Amino acid sequence: MRVTRSAFILLGSLSLGACGDMTPTQQNVGVGALGGAALGGVVGSFSGNAGLGALLGAGVGAGGGYLYSQSRQSR
DSSP: OHHHHHHHHHHHHHHHHTTTTOOHHHHHHHHHHHHHHHHHHHHHHHHTOHHHHHHHHHHHHHHHHHHHHHHHHTO
């Protein structure tokens, strides 16, 4: 149990460290995909297919993050 917890902490810190050299557009797409997957998974679980909901939510969220980033750059 202790090894598993340490592995998750290490994996989480390495994952966050990989985001350090991302452009603002890449960060917005990533945040949109993560938020969309979370919301899609919750909504999909009500209909009995959380995986499909998360997949569709991630796609929509990534697209939304990209469009948001492009609108911010045009200002």
